[in-house]
Amino acid sequence: MISTRRVLLAALTAAGTLASLTACGGGSGSSGSAGASSGTYIFWDPYPQLDASSPWGRLVAGCGTKAGVKVKRTAYDTTDLGNKALLAAQQGNAPDVMLVDNPVVSTLVEAGILTKTSDLGLDTKPIQKNIIGAGTIDGSAYGVPIGANTxxxxxxxxxxSAAGVDPASVKDWDSLTAALKKVKASGKKGITFSAINTEEGSFQFLPWFWGAGGDLTRLNSAQGVAALSLWKQWVDEGYAPKDVLQNTQTTSWQEFATGSYAFGENGTWQLGNADKAGFDYGVLSLPARSGGSAxxxxxxxxATVPVQKDTARYDVSKKIVECLTSDANLLSTDTTLMYVAPTAAVQSQQVAKNPRLKPWVDAVAAARGRTSGGLGTKYPTISQPLWTAVQAALSGGKSPKAALDAAQASAQKN
Incomplete structure (x- = not known):
């Protein structure tokens, strides 16, 4: 999940102002353009769980070798990486290449840290439009996605089966709720998800919000109220546990993995765990209110290239990004990370190798970036009031309408 804009900018404010960002650079510490085609290039990513011996670690090193340089890779958790990116740029030692969570891109662009893919000569035409859209600001892309999860x-x-429910019958909200009612009557549990008061809660609520036709600039619309009312109905009627208020996506998965629940809303990244769960499972697209995929x-x-004072370094940085995002490497990377590839060509190869990915490819095709549609850095100032509203409604503190009214008022102040 992403860190909020205010957290990122607060980290930068502690170091100084934004004014000098676009003049900063020289990630490797190499002086002048003479050494730009050799030496060491700095690479940051948000995968501390993947060490140098992992397939990903070997790929990053190999892409450096292919470009004729040594890559020094450092991995941070997602929030820490965003903070350090802002501070490093302020201090004049931004990395040469940086892998960042897609909602953070707009914050880094606003701070003047990232270069446009068009200025680097990187080709983004084959990339699925809704995937590249998450890193596109004012019509310009500022990075190349290595994959998507959703x-x-x-x-x-x-x-x-024990409840007499055919999964193919779940096509909209009414049919899903009817299935949950049957499951509860059979003595089992209905659905688990994450409604925690963090970005994870907003992330999990968005399919229902958007699936009702909700608009993030109008949180308290009738459509938004309908979505929150659906979740409240499930909790009130015992179809979903009250602990969804504390559930992260990990703890929600752990509940589903007990084998007692009919449904679990979760992500592509759980596929490996699903195969280890010990029971037969399937995957459905999250249904929109009136049918179809939400x-x-x-x-x-x-994969982004931070602004460098020595522009001669961009040529090698471009080669590293092109290597990481080539079709062959996307296939291996996205298989390792359990991501859906950002191009149709690689997606088809993924499904051929693992037919279980087909529902996920369909889900990604229907996906949208949280910061797209012109929201950019406004998204975090909307997301926090949204997850606060979800908490207030599901806990019984406010009605869905009152909770979203408060959320809209809060979002408009920011």
Whole structure:
């Protein structure tokens, strides 16, 4: 999940002002353009769980070798990486290449840190429009996505069968709620998800909000109220547990993995765990209110090139990004990370190798960036009031309408 804009900017404010950002650079510490085609290039990513011996670690090193340089890779968690990127740029030692969570791109662009892909000569034409859209600001892309993850509905085949529910019958909100009612009557549990008061809660609520036709600039519309009312109905009627208020996406998955739940809203990244769960499962696209697939939020990272004072370094940085995002390397990377590739050509190869990915490819096709549609850095100032409203409604503190009215008022102040 992303850190909020105010957290990122607060980190930068502690170091100084934004004024000198675009003049900063020289990530490797190499002086002058003479050394730009050799030496060491600095690479940051948000994968501290993947060490140098992992397929990803070897790929990054190999792309440096292919470009004729040594890559010094440092991995941070997502929030820490965003903070350090702002500070490093202010101090004049931004990395040469940086992999960042897609909602952070707009914040870094606003701070003047990232270069446009068009200025670098990077080709983004083959990339699915909604995926590249998460890193596009004012019509310009500022990075190349290495893949996307998103949300769908896992289901337990045994639980549904015992309740007399055909998963193919789940096509909209009414049919899903009817299935949950049957599951509860059979003695099992309905659905688990994350409604925690962080970005994870907003991330999980967005498919229902968008699936009702909601607009993030009007949180308290009738459509938004309908979505929050649906979740409240599920909690009130015992179809979803009250602990969704504290559930992260990890703890929500752990509940589903007990085998007691019919459905679990979760992400592509749980596929490996699903195969280890010990029961037969399937995957459905999250349904929109009146049928069809709901738009789901796009997750995943962008390979970006921070602004450098020595512009001669961009040529090698471009080669590293092109290597990381080539079709062959996207296929291996996205298989390792359990991401859906950002291009149709690689997606088809993924599905051929693993047919279980087909629902996820469909889900990503319907996905949209959280910061797209012109929201950019406004998104965090909308997301926080949204997750606060979800908490207030599900806990019984406010009605869905009152909670979203308060959220809209809060978002408009920011």
């Amino acid at each position: 949300l769908a509905l896992y289901y337990n085949k045994k639980v549904l 738009p789901v939020p796009t997750g995943g990272e962008f």
